[in-house]
Amino acid sequence: MAVKIAAMILAGGKGTRLGALTRKLAKPAVSYGGKYRIIDFPLSNCANSGITHVGVLTQYESSGLNSYVGNGRNWGLNGVNCLTSVLSPKQTEQGSNWYRGTADAIYQNLDWLDALSPEYVLILSGDHIYATTYDAMLQQHIGNKADCTVAVRNVPLSEASRFGICETNESGFIVGFKEKPKNPKGTLASMGIYIFTYQTLRKYLKADYGKELSEHDFGKDIIPAMIARKKRLLAYRYDGYWKDVGTIVSLHQANMDLLLSGDPAINLYSIQNSAHIYSEDNHCAPQYIGASAVVRDCLINQGAMVKGLVDHCVISAEVVVEEGAECHNAVLMNGCHIHSGAKVYDCLVAPNEVVRRGETINAARDGIVLYAGGRETK
């Protein structure tokens, strides 16, 4: 069967600014929302879009992520005529190469894509949080006979220098593109989500591979090269909830956005019908709320046991909050244990951490901290 569109998820990044959370784990595998890992979102989006062929490109601390992705079973991407492949750097006749950039990662897997011979390729990032389908974007790409469609959104001018900034004409085609400009002229930012017509992409990746000065990056090299050759690059506006969580503060905020008091645009309950988010199942006992517990404005996963006070918290499976413990504005990741008398404020608590009796995390309450390895960091 001919494959119309294949998705390639770039999941090799280290996520340096997440500190201890990504010391032994790739950023897309970081837990989020009490139950999920970040990569569940792009993978579920693919499943919900009817995409059947997905390559997940991993590199940094890949073993945990590789086994998590597996054959795509958690997202139903293991059905008939489906293929989920974990694509890590490999040894070839030419030697062995790490992925030198986002474009190089795809280039090194052209054989995988050639075997499928898709009409279109969707390039995604494994560490973005958003729930959508790619149907409308693909329709727009096909309808306009585009060579490449770039998902874009408006960002505040103050943040524009962190993104690739697009310049578009009246018909929505991209006529200029600058990756992380020092003095941004516009605010229309690329989200790092692209649909390419495969044969065009293939040509540009091959040409880019031999260029010595290239950083082999979509934003820095491939997109500008296509604009220079007057290819049809289309901007696709996406205004829904979308977060590229790079820091402890933004990961904490993205968790809090899921609460009932948070951002209605990412409320996992209101989006359920159109965009179910799938994840690994756990075999925990049911979630228990104790007789003297106080639970206010929280998201709590099965297998958690809450006997103390939790206010404005996101709580994962197998977390224990003992009677007499207090947690405020905290994200408690898998398996952490908050003992009686402990207090936790404005904090991400890393998986399996223990906060002992009488201990207080972030007593000063001056910003969000990460508690990992028994230490607080910012």
Add this chain to the structure above:
Amino acid sequence: MKKVAGIVNFHSSPEISPITDSRPLGSTSYLGRYAFCDFALSNLCNSGISSVGLMVKNHQRSILKHLGSMDSWVINTKISQTRILYNEPAQRDPRLNTDVNNLLENDWLLYDASYQMFAIVPSHIVMPIDLRPFIERHVEANQDITLIAAKQDNLKQHWIGSKVFKVNDKGELIGWDVNKGQFSGKNLVNLDVILINRPTLVSVLRQYAPTHPSMDLVSLLLAAHDEGRHKIALDYYDGYARCIDSFQHYMDYSFEILDRKNAERLFLKSWPIYTLTHDTPPALYGGASEVRNSYISNGSRIEGKVINSIIARNVHVGKGAVVRNSIIFSTVRINDNASVENALVDKYSIIERGHVLKGKAKDPLYVHQGAIL
């Protein structure tokens, strides 16, 4: 464990109307997250038994819906075998719809010489039982039939309808009776777990089934034992075990797991209980919610008060609503300011805004599936 086939017996479970009017007890919701048969299936899986037959009595739809492709409970998805054992002809005559006739209808199982023995377990008794030591003792002592029993108190109230064994000083089975509340003190209750060698089962069925067309399997084995044709050995289990024998007990036994001491006896660290995933998001609690001593399942949104209750998947408890001493099945809406006390609300029901529903602790209300009150 390749030589042991597990059979989950849906025939032996009691009907507890009205909950089981449209489903067998084995696939009835328990603690908001499980079906009762999850315990049987998890026990077999954790005990390393990879060939499993499901001996279905009726309401196949409900069982198949819960089990899906069975992947949640099998060890190796290629090597493990799961089969539905269903007795189509007996559906017309309830007297013949027994586990014995089901085995005869699916007799291919009996002729498969790759199985040395069967471990037949009930679909409805809640217990975390590791079958391996029982099987080892059965094999070592060269037994033909082992029935597993539990020493239980208070049979005046519990285990009604279960068989109670009498033993002599040597621990040998010398008689049995059905519990109608006549026993006092500690007694040996049948847990409906049968370990039986394949040739023995074939022989018992051949000898007794034709003359006892509506007798259940345990009774048939006991008859064979009484007549001295096949000896039954008893073995004992001393962990948590509950038999859901009435609607009231369904409520009581569910609520007793809110007590951590009972929960810790049921959910052992080394003995996970598997169930079907529904990919629902974690439970969401509103800023004014008040939840105490309750089990809350994923996919539920709690904005009101939930006290001493069990809430299943996809339940919404609205603002100002109160749920107390109640069990709410999945996909139920308790709208704003409604109140539910001492009740079981079955699936897909809606309790309208401000509605007050109040049962008694010893006589809980039942709201049937899909009701709008």
